[in-house]
Amino acid sequence: MSGHRDIVRKWVKPEDLNQHDALFGGRLLEWVDEEAAIVAVVQLGTTDLVTRHMSAVDFVGRANRGDLLELEYRVVAFGRTSITLSCRVDNVVTGQEILRLDSIVFVAVDDAGSPRPHGFTDPTTGTERLRAGSERS
Structure with missing residues (x-):
């Protein structure tokens, strides 16, 4: 696929923390899934889609209160009815990788x-595509 990527930034706030004062993994997965859905909606031109699969999620780093994270999405492939994305989450300031999701x-x-x-x-x-899709509705 092309080098196109979608980037979203999130700030880790107190309400996002777990009992260890680190970013709660479930919160990060919520962000990843929601933003991935938005990327897919824009790419496919419709809000009528569902999450079908997520590959293994690799939590490879820790995020703390006040960290600024960058969620980077790339289109891996288009299928006949599907789209496959990858996601990588990094700490914007340190460059440390936090999460990797291949599919x-x-x-x-x-x-x-x-x-x-x-x-x-x-x-x-x-x-x-999204605008054209709404005009067809």
Whole structure:
């Protein structure tokens, strides 16, 4: 795929911490899944999609209160009904890797929840697909 990437930044706040005063892993996964869904929506031009699969999640570093994190998404592949993304989370200040997720798969679905073709094979850098999709509705 192209070198296109989507980047989101998150600030670790007190309400995001676990009992060890580190970022709660579940909170980070919530951020990863939600932002990945937004990337998939923009790429496929529809909000009618579901998370189908997440590969093994590698927590490789620790994030603490006040850390600024960068969630970087890349399109790995387009399937007939799906899109596969990868995600890497780094500490913006130190550059330390926090999380690695090689594969997040979303599937476009119809009104009955069945997979449906989306028709795309290359990443977009804008929101034109989403806007075009809303005009068809």
